Amino acid sequence: DAGITQSPRHKVTETGTPVTLRCHQTENHRYMYWYRQDPGHGLRLIHYSYGVKDTDKGEVSDGYSVSRSKTEDFLLTLESATSSQTSVYFCATGGGAFEQFFGPGTRLTVL
Amino acid sequence: GENVEQHPSTLSVQEGDSAVIKCTYSDSASNYFPWYKQELGKRPQLIIDIRSNVGEKKDQRIAVTLNKTAKHFSLHITETQPEDSAVYFCAASTLKSGGYQKVTFGTGTKLQVIP
Numbered sequence: 624d625a626g627i628t629q630s631p632r633h634k635v636t637e638t639g640t641p642v643t644l645r646c647h648q649t650e651n652h653r654y655m656y657w658y659r660q661d662p663g664h665g666l667r668l669i670h671y672s673y674g675v676k677d678t679d680k681g682e683v684s685d686g687y688s689v690s691r692s693k694t695e696d697f698l699l700t701l702e703s704a705t706s707s708q709t710s711v712y713f714c715a716t717g718g719g720a721f722e723q724f725f726g727p728g729t730r731l732t733v734l
Numbered sequence: 735g736e737n738v739e740q741h742p743s744t745l746s747v748q749e750g751d752s753a754v755i756k757c758t759y760s761d762s763a764s765n766y767f768p769w770y771k772q773e774l775g776k777r778p779q780l781i782i783d784i785r786s787n788v789g790e791k792k793d794q795r796i797a798v799t800l801n802k803t804a805k806h807f808s809l810h811i812t813e814t815q816p817e818d819s820a821v822y823f824c825a826a827s828t829l830k831s832g833g834y835q836k837v838t839f840g841t842g843t844k845l846q847v848i849p
Contacts, residue, residue: 654833656837665839665841666823666839668836673834679834682735713777723835725770725778
């Protein structure tokens with residue numbers, strides 16, 4: 624599973640609170656990605672990173688920010704959680720031009 | 735941007751029969767087409783992939799075909815088994831500047847193999 628962990632694995636929070644999800648990898652992969660998975664939408668890219676401190680937006684980035692201060696960690700922050708951000712969040716990593724490997728996912732519920 | 739359509743959304747087959755899932759994509763610059771299998775509550779797992787310079791690839795019971803002209807690609811599973819039951823996602827990927835691979839996923843096919 625490419626040595627990818629995510630924490631927490633489950634979280635319930637209230638509308639308006641900030642939430643940070645963590646992705647940790649031990650593969651020294653350069654590229655890291657955050658996706659959200661919702662029924663009927665497949666997986667949609669939120670943000671990605673192509674190196675330490677190098678990040679950019681994906682297709683559904685509104686309301687999310689990311690940071691990558693070291694190769695192994697990629698943080699996703701919901702600045703003020705809303706019910707529409709209830710989802711399963713997957714981190715993925717890639718060492719090169721093609722394959723991406725997924726973490727176990729974080730199930731987030733915003734009440 | 736890229737748009738990937740996947741059909742059917744659900745598929746039921748008898749054990750031992752074949753299953754075919756079809757996808758279309760819109761961006762002619764897409765150069766890599768992975769397929770992922772996701773079991774309930776688990777992470778997506780890459781099961782097979784094909785690059786744009788190849789028309790067909792096979793790995794035991796699964797095969798993928800690519801028609802670049804028509805922008806179609808398909809997953810074929812032969813001799814299906816109950817453990818093949820899962821959600822399958824196709825994806826189309828485009829290499830962007832900086833080496834980042836922009837992957838667009840289909841909406842998934844729930845495959846049920848009936849024993």
